[in-house]
Amino acid sequence: MKKLLLSLAVLGTLFTGCSNDDEENNTPVTPQVGEISGDITTTTSYAYGNYTLKGIVRVKSGATLTIAAGSTVTCDKINGDNALVVENGGKLMIEGTESSPVIFTEVSKVPGSWGGIIMYGDAPVKVLGGGNTSISEDGLSLNYGGSNAAHNGGSLKYVRVEYAGKKLADGTKELNGFSFYSVGSGTTLDHLVSYMGADDGFEFYGGTVSLTNAISYGNYDDSFDWQDGWQGQNNTNWYAYQTNKGNFGIEIEASANNNDFYPKFTNVTLKRATGCTPEVAGDVQVDAIQFKKEGNGDFTNVVIDGYGDYTEGGIVYQGAAIKIQDATTNTNQVNGSKIKLTGVKITNTSQNVAGGSSSITVAFPEGRFTTNTTATGASLASGSWSTVNGLNLIQ
Template sequence: MKKLILSLAILASTFTACTSSDDNSSAQPVTGEITGPITVDKTYPLGTYTLKGIVKINAGVTVTFDAGSTITCDKITGDNALVVLNGGKLIINGTSALPVVFTEKSGIPGSWGGIIVYGDAPIKAIGGVTTSTSEDGNALPYGGTNPTHNGGSLNYVRVEYAGAKLADGTKENNGFTFYSCGSGTTLDHLVSYKGADDGYEFFGGTVSMTNAISYGNYDDAFDWQDGWQGQNNSNWYALQVTKGNFGMEIECSNNNNAFWPKVTNVTLKRAAGCTPEVAGDIQVDAFQFKKEGNGDFSNVIVDGYGNYTEGANVYQGAAVKIQDATTNTNQVNGSKIKLTNVKISNTTQTNPVGATGAISVSLPSGQFTTSTTATGASLTTGAWSTVGGVNLIQ
């Protein structure tokens, strides 16, 4: 009997210990501060973090964020940004239900520098040079000969309230900024929310982006220069509210070229009452091509680029505008600009036009086609695309 009682006691003790261990094994959110430079591999588990300063991920270093984390910075503490230097990697493992959110305490657009990634993929900057210096305040070189550069994998990431200048930068930063990133970099299910500059900007490179939302950014929803040539882009969605310039600002830094990016499934929307970012600087078109910009776009929805009135002047929004004569001659007439299966609504000028009457735009046969059946971006909603209970895909 004593042996039986002892055996039962041991069994009960073992069962209780296992139950306690199982309860404690569940991953618990953590808190912490993120500062830089980051010089060794680091994984940030599910948690709530404060990002302080211009945090740089050094070359040879991989930084990983687990799903569901929130990273907050505070503009009162000074300049803040997350910068991946060439050779470093940022791995963000968000999910639809558990995105990784980078935000700023005040909730005011233009309060921090967003996520900036550097690579050494090819570029063609002003003057045809293959390397240049960033305008983000870091003043770092970018450009190279590595088209497959890998700066990491960004999945289900939202950046909020970015667009600040860093240090003495010549330009505001964007929600996401990619300097000569290569095709080995993964950009999927990203949201740029209420920034003071562009939602996304590419400075050359070969990286592609899929399933991207640009919501309420003050400048352009999507922007690129320096010969960006990503080929596998799809499902881009933009809604410009309150303030906003072009849906897409497309240029190639005055370099005529034989390459261009391709984007399928595009939705560009401008809400009623949305005004240009700066009074007197009228930029209210869906697609703007300038400085030898080009591209191939298919299955496109353009909606809401109608008239804008400022003072006694009425400005007519356009689905497609060609800003300068050189772009018209080399890119339009050279069949390097192509928009097919385009559905246009609530937009004043439905045919491609020039910025002035001196620019007569006529895309070659088959380079611009409209339809009533285009579907635009096809995105699945979830926590990743919802802010404050509002679905960003409208």
């Protein structure tokens, strides 16, 4: 009996101890409140909290800006231009988690309300005319380009940008959810979401950085876009869903420079919802992947769905899984075996492969374009990072 009482007492102590520990570990953390504005010139950290982004915030060369997991950063378009800009030499460290992403949003929740996240580096580019540097098209008119392939602009993990796409400064160009100007391979881009923007979800202007585990949902122009000789080699799990408005699933160009940059991708899903229309009436762009101006790439395990016929002004436009827009790209990139798409599953789409005009006949060399009805495309785990107002973005 004494042994039994002793055992019960020990067990009671153990259970009491566990309960106390759990209570201590689950103590709610009060979110901080504050404003992020002006130039970031030194190492600056923001703890978990709810912050207001006011104006064009620039992380200057030599500075690092860190924002803790679970934070929400909100801007308001009535205050004018808002954007988070990382200049070459600066770093942005935002490492959320699947259950505690970092969210950038705007008060009105209207697409095109702010400038999104813009990052600059000095990795290699090849711009129109063959040059190695250029001026940004974001309205800020900053230089980009260089020779530092391993440029490190920081780490973005589990970050969501909502309602971006506003024209900045000179008002001549729209902006994307995420814009990467000559960003290098030392930068980490993982589990990023661009939601309901008025231009592209993600755009790369040259550089060597890769993007893994990405969602582009409901963006008005292209889900993914690149130019200026972007050459990321380790891209995987790209998921795009075009809803109300949308042009290409992926727009690919190399600024009219014949090249061997050949960015590489595995596990890509491109979907277009029924009733989705081009961004601008009269400018019909309804294809899943468009190659133009010497663009190329290597894609494996791709799912394409929903790029069917679109009728405007009494004319029926046939969507294509793969569109080769111009004759030069067809000659140098297709015939030159610099475009490769293997394991492609195509459903609810009018054409597999098409040229941009009736004079362009596209014939991939053997093994450079293959289909597979069992392709699976992007493989992403749902969670708070991929859920907006109760909507799971992975449809």
